[in-house]
Amino acid sequence: MIAAFLHDIELYGLWRGFRDLAKKEGPDADRLAREADAIREAGFEVLRNARSGSLYVARNAEVAREALSLEDRELAGGDPEARRRAIHRIGHLLGYPDCCAEAFAALPRQDDAFVMDRLLAPEPPASLPWLLDFLPPLVGPVIHYPCRLDCPECLQRATRLVDAWETDVPGTRERLRKDLSGPVLAAGRLDFLVLVGAMDGPERATYRGFRTASDYLPGMHPTDAFAAFLAKLPPEGTIEVRGMGALARDASGAVRAVMHGYGPRPRLLDYR
Numbered sequence: 172m173i174a175a176f177l178h179d180i181e182l183y184g185l186w187r188g189f190r191d192l193a194k195k196e197g198p199d200a201d202r203l204a205r206e207a208d209a210i211r212e213a214g215f216e217v218l219r220n221a222r223s224g225s226l227y228v229a230r231n232a233e234v235a236r237e238a239l240s241l242e243d244r245e246l247a248g249g250d251p252e253a254r255r256r257a258i259h260r261i262g263h264l265l266g267y268p269d270c271c272a273e274a275f276a277a278l279p280r281q282d283d284a285f286v287m288d289r290l291l292a293p294e295p296p297a298s299l300p301w302l303l304d305f306l307p308p309l310v311g312p313v314i315h316y317p318c319r320l321d322c323p324e325c326l327q328r329a330t331r332l333v334d335a336w337e338t339d340v341p342g343t344r345e346r347l348r349k350d351l352s353g354p355v356l357a358a359g360r361l362d363f364l365v366l367v368g369a370m371d372g373p374e375r376a377t378y379r380g381f382r383t384a385s386d387y388l389p390g391m392h393p394t395d396a397f398a399a400f401l402a403k404l405p406p407e408g409t410i411e412v413r414g415m416g417a418l419a420r421d422a423s424g425a426v427r428a429v430m431h432g433y434g435p436r437p438r439l440l441d442y443r
């Protein structure tokens with residue numbers, strides 16, 4: 172068994188039949204490309220789209236070829252209805268619930284800022300199951316944009332996937348629970364903080380530590396605006412969201428970091 176299949180949520184899902192296809196991009200795709208021969212020997216097809224750099228892994232060669240041509244169709248733009256169908260179909264092959272694949276495909280734009288803005292605009296539920304924390308990149312069982320923060324179909328699938336993973340790699344559930352639970356300040360795809368602490372009101376959390384996108388996956392960086400907020404963030408204190416902004420106070424109550432209105436409305440999401 173190739174180690175990547177046991178320790179990568181996406182490849183694990185592919186190996187165990189939770190999805191027909193895995194798609195890797197950027198440095199992840201480069202890493203996996205180096206293992207392509209071993210992956211083929213294990214019975215999978217590996218194809219890379221020369222145009223986008225995306226790397227596809229599937230058990231069925233036809234699925235990998237279809238994904239490649241669907242991506243080309245998506246990149247080509249043109250007829251919006253054909254583009255919508257292509258995005259929906261890719262989501263289906265990647266194992267996303269139909270509600271999420273449909274919702275994502277129906278958006279006028281699929282860029283991160285737009286999608287996050289749409290997800291964070293409505294008032295979030297008071298708490299959310301940690302299994303649904305999709306923000307740390309490629310950590311939890313939800314690796315796509317859900318149709319809503321508390322999508323029930325995602326929760327069902329995430330539960331099944333983590334149950335299986337726990338059986339194959341004991342200790343996985345606890346590791347994930349630690350990585351994914353806690354209040355999360357979310358303001359963009361990589362503009363987030365997972366706080367070690369607790370909510371102490373609907374829009375306020377007290378924390379004694381935090382993790383950022385690059386703590387989960389090196390090389391993942393937030394926007395400059397969020398990085399500027401992070402640079403001033405005290406190691407412990409409180410975070411409050413107010414309208415389109417957020418502010419952080421140190422333990423003495425002094426305001427140390429402020430961000431305001433540069434992207435999606437920031438939210439504190441209580442994953443537990």
Ligand SMILES: [Zn+2]
Pocket residue numbers: 268269270271272317318319322323324325
């Ligand atoms: Zn959904």
